[in-house]
Each structure stands twice: as structure tokens, then as C-alpha cells.
Amino acid sequence: MTNTTNKKSFIHKAFRKASEEPDVQIKREIKNALQKYKIYLLENESIKTDDGYRRPDLYDKNKKLIIEIDGSWHDTTKGGKHDEKRNKDYKQLGLRCIIVNMALMDFYEISPEQYITPILYQMKIFDNLEIDF
Numbered sequence: 001m002t003n004t005t006n007k008k009s010f011i012h013k014a015f016r017k018a019s020e021e022p023d024v025q026i027k028r029e030i031k032n033a034l035q036k037y038k039i040y041l042l043e044n045e046s047i048k049t050d051d052g053y054r055r056p057d058l059y060d061k062n063k064k065l066i067i068e069i070d071g072s073w074h075d076t077t078k079g080g081k082h083d084e085k086r087n088k089d090y091k092q093l094g095l096r097c098i099i100v101n102m103a104l105m106d107f108y109e110i111s112p113e114q115y116i117t118p119i120l121y122q123m124k125i126f127d128n129l130e131i132d133f
Contacts, residue, residue, distance in 0.1 A: 022071075022102065023057065023069050023071075026069055026100070026102070026105075026112050027041075027043060027057060027058060027069065029111065029112045029113070030058060030067060030069075030100070030112045030113070030116065031058065033111075033112060033113035033116070034113075034116070034120075037120065037131050037132065037133070038131070038132070039060050039063055039065065039120075039131065040060055040062075041058035041059060041060050041065075041067065042058070042059050042060070042061070043057070043058060043059075045059045045061070047059070047093065047095075049089040049092070049093065050089070050092070051089070054086065054089055054090070056068055056090075056097075057069045063096075063129065063130065063131075064094060064095050064096055065095070065096050065097075065098070065123075065129070066090055066095050066096065066097045066098070067097075067098045067100060067116070068086070068097060068098070068099050068100065069100045069102065070083070070099055070100065070101055070102065071102050071103075072102075072103065074101075075103075083099075096123060096127060096129065098116060098119050098120075100112060100115055100116065121133065
């Protein structure tokens with residue numbers, strides 16, 4: 001491994017660690033809030049796709065529900081391409097995916113539960129998600 005590769009790897013890891021800190025809190029809030037709807041979300045679960053594996057932010061295998069928490073990187077061209085592929089992979093596997101946009105939550109000053117609950121309600125009506133409100 002070259003010195004340049006080591007620097008890139010170090011920078012990537014440092015950026016990833018700094019950007020994950022808000023994710024940890026949001027994940028915890030989402031997991032706690034959705035337990036009352038009998039949605040039990042797991043972290044670090046690998047999902048096999050045609051091209052390899054994906055690791056969603058939060059995943060309830062029984063409900064086939066994924067929650068992805070997207071920060072500002074997803075607003076870039078590279079992030080957008082990544083998201084298109086990710087969403088296609090999930091759809092091919094028959095998984096439902098909720099994208100939590102952190103910038104929108106901050107702008108409207110709403111909690112993760114306030115953001116997600118209306119989406120779950122729509123999924124119940126239009127996508128037959130088994131959930132009790």
C-alpha cells in the first residue's frame with residue numbers, strides 16, 4: 001500500500017468517524033421510537049445483493065423495512081449515483097426503504113419519529129406494511 005493510499009484511508013476513516021456521531025444518536029432515537037409499533041431495527045446487518053453485500057443503517061428483517069440516514073454526502077453527484085444503485089438493490093430484493101434526510105430534519109426542526117411516522121402510515125395504507133398505530 002502506498003503512502004498516498006494510507007493518507008486517503010486515514011482521511012476517509014477520520015471523516016467517516018466524525019460524520020457518524022450524529023448518526024449514532026439518530027439511530028438510537030429511531031430504534032426507540034419505532035419499538036412501540038413493533039418495528040425492531042438492527043444495525044450492521046449485511047444484506048446479499050446481486051453485486052455483493054449492502055449494510056443498511058437500520059433493518060427490520062421481518063417487516064422487510066430499511067431505514068437509511070443520509071447526510072450531505074448524498075447530495076453530491078457521487079452520492080446520488082450511490083443512492084440510485086442502493087435503492088435499486090433494495091427494490092429488487094422486495095425491501096421497503098425510508099430515507100431520512102438529516103438536512104430536512106434540521107431545517108424543519110423535527111425529531112426522527114416525526115419524520116418517519118407519516119411515511120410508515122403511508123406504507124401501511126399503500127404498501128400493506130403490517131403496523132398498528
